[in-house]
Amino acid sequence: MTTYADRPWLARYAPGQPSDLIPEFDTALDLFRSAVDAAADKPAIKYFDGELTFAGLDAASDALANRLVAEGFSAGDRLAIYVQNNPAFLVGLIASWKAGGASVLINPMNKARELKYLLDDSGAVALLTLDELYDEVARGVLAEGSSVRTTFTVSALDGQSRDDARLFDGVTRFTPDGTISLVEVIENHDGTRPSAVNLSPDDVAVLTYTSGTTGQPKGAMNTHRNLTFNAQTYREWIGLTSDDVVLGIAPLFHITGLVAHVMISLLLHATLVIAHRFHPAVFVEAIREHRPTFTVGAITAYIALADSGGAQDGDFTSLRALYSGGAPIAPAVADRLEGIFGAYIHNIYGLTETNSPSHGVPFGVRAPVDAESGALSVGVPVFNTVVRVIDDEGNEVPIGDVGEFATSGPQVVPGYWNKPEATATSIPGGELRTGDVGFMDADGWFYLVDRKKDMINASGYKVWPREVEDVLYGHPAIAEAAVIGVPDEYRGETVKAFVSLQPGKTATADELVEFCRERMAAYKYPRTIEIVEALPKTTTGKILRRTLRDQEVAK
Template sequence: MIESLDSADDDETALDMFRALVADSPDSPLLDYFDNSLSVDDIDRLSDSLAAGLSDGGFHEGDRLALYLQNVPQYVVTLLAVWKLKGIAVAINPMLTGHEVSKLLADSTPKVLVCLDELFTLGIATAVANSTVTRVITTSPLDWRATIADSSIVANTVDGLDGCEDLSELIKHNDNRKPPHLSPVPDDVAVITYTSGTTGVPKGAMNSHRNVATGGRAYRDWFGLGRDDIILGIAPLFHVTGLSGHIASTLAAGARLILLYRFTVDEVARVVRDKRPTFTVGAITAFIALANSPEVRHADLASLTKVASGGAPVAAATIDNFEDLFGSYIHNVYGMTETTSPVLAVPMNSRAPVGTQTEALSVGVPVITADVAVVGDDGLPVAVGELGEVAVSGPQVITGYWNNPAADAEAFRNGRLLTGDVGYRDDAGWFYLVDRRKDMIIASGYKVWPREVEDTLYKHEAVLEAGVVGQPDDYRGESVMAFVSLRDGFETTPQELIDFCRSRMAAYKYPREVVIVDAIPKTVTGKVLRRELRPGIQPELHRPG
């Protein structure tokens, strides 16, 4: 088994990694987007020009720039431009509404917003007008799809928006200009990344340059990534998986990154067929979608020899099915926004064991410099095999949340980050997750972990996805309620699923009610949003028929 790896380059930032590539291999391809390929030098020149234009407009060290983009090259170019000015990027989910965006803008107080033109026209103009943003720069997902020749860039396909600048024109206007030469130090904040909010209001995690660089090295060293690797970017770049598992790992390994704008099974199959990527990391839901697509399930994905998934514990049957279809074993990884990268992962050439207290696979062993423990309510490590809260420390862990000391006080104890995940460690050093601490159900005085019920439901051939919550019960205090979506072509009834679980679980564990819905609400990383399944929210879910 691989031991935790030593980080010899603890003071290196992701920008340092990029500048090393510029000096060593400027002509190497770095980023593919549809029919366009951008070299290291292309990305350096474009980000220099943008940084110069931002600097002229009064963007200085410590200022924030919000990124409201899909997986487009402009994301990487803008991120590097911000870092070259020692600024801070604010990553915003492009699926958020104007109301939701306004909250994040109010929290992070950015000076500049770079966003897709189509998103700006779909309802965030009011949020921006009521924020600290003084400069809006828009871009199109169709920009840069064709090859960039010399200094020309494909023009924005949408006519100029009132009060907005066009990113391509701004870069073209500042072509071949150099910004002030600044270098962030490792403890400077690189990105404010908002938590997924599975339990409430998102918090702004301050991912430092040290955190981001550590994340890139973690993926590089754990999965053996090098310059011959091609990374398929299926995770959203605004999420920490995209930041570390795609952008930072590309810079750390000197690899090549393929961006797809948004994940679709057909486009993934085409890109794998045509460009033969070797590594990807994404939500398990992405791999389930590939395996369940009649058009894709017979596609040749054999080039993907290094595959990882994080965000939620995974049932063994899911990974076995993907491997049977495509020949690739999915390696579990575990991390969170606050850890910037995986802190636990299944080593290459190893297979995760199934837990004794849960039927989900192990999430791995500690990776690069991560100190991972299972602790009790007193914050002290518990015995092997005993349940407790997973706690983490190391150079990938944030030092705190943006302007939120109350959240800091709740999340950190004894120098460790308390993850909120309940799990245990076996005597071989493998870690297992049981569930979120806040999601535990107390039924008739007994503890029920939703994950265990969900894992049982996944054994039914008709169940595609499942989410389990507790609901008030006058007799039991709480009872177990399950929501399920079904596989295409399969039928079942709520009572059949209740009976299925009852035959396999203790009396206090099986669900008393099952609701069949079109889809289970999830985060972008595939975590079930159980708070949206709880009483008061449930009626908004669409039931088939």
């Protein structure tokens, strides 16, 4: 095993940094209140042409917390947040804590089937969403019945004055019938603060959903301790200060966006720049206007910025600290992007269950490349973190041998929401079995080789094949279906499906792609579908995804 404290060689990469981080805040709410006390009039959020100060964010979250309580929200309840990278995300997140509860973070690309599962599984009693998402998706889900009693809506355009047609074409401001306008709640706020609540470091702060070995999404219980610790990790590991400006390039519902954008901004009292959703040309303009200094994003986002065609000389010069996670970086790509951005893009590695980083390349250090595989290292374990490389029996393998990463530390979640069996399997004794395989070299650098299971990694988003297959099986013409990940120059991997048809039934590949697109988030549905006479199987009838992957490689 290796820890930062046990490896003296790390001192030469990060001189002066402590091997152990001492928690400064018991809860994320304490951390936020410290920001308000220290920088009340400083912009907390810049959203296109609009901004919200820390004092304004405090008042807005007070207003929503008061209304939540008035609507019956009580300690331990959950508020589902189903929005894009909008100021409403932070208002809802903080309001849920002020009301004594937690937030459930939901991907705004999720369709009705996915939204219903997450609302039902989390038992959320309130929902905060964009008006168009309510109209197009949530209204029908709630009509079917759920635990949600109160719905707040906000326009995608609220909080900014430039209605950018690249993002908001056809979007209008309105408050759907049966919902409460968040803007009106904030505007009518009388200045009263919500009653004091008793939150502890081990209380759940957010539920973030991830897929596991069963293929069903599981709610990772991200605690206040988890969030505050890894916010400090980012600050100390990279050397960030209150003078930094954070570029919110990752979706805020994702663990990277939550910790590396929202939590680090609150901890630093730094301004967070967001722009609804990722659009390369829009973000180039935001960088030019707001001059951010730090961000963490998928490598595909950096590639898109570099290739947007709208950048001018000097646009990227403010970006001093760049990190990438979610998908491996090819050394050649890292070199090309460094030439464009003028700054080296450091690897960082973690999972939803580790609240973002468990490993990272120390700031200012270039990650080594494994001579045999050509892989770029994902870094070394961060503060207070123990990472073992183990075999199937849980025994540590020798240095240089491939095994599964097993991680322990204050950033590891205590378990999955209402799933004790999954918790016992995946986090035995508090040690996370990541499902990712790789190795550690003699200097303690870690290299990610492959995924232990069949999970597909598309632009940093994890896609479980069985979920896609289940949707395909809902088509009346499908007899059998198998889904795999195939290489994609832009996304790293993309989803491909193989299907056989029922006798006498017909369907085209384009028709089946459209069938899935209508029922799944954009990153999940298969971009290509191949109709075959029969799928390869074992003697017991199990479909062999491995054979399909091998066939694709051989093409």
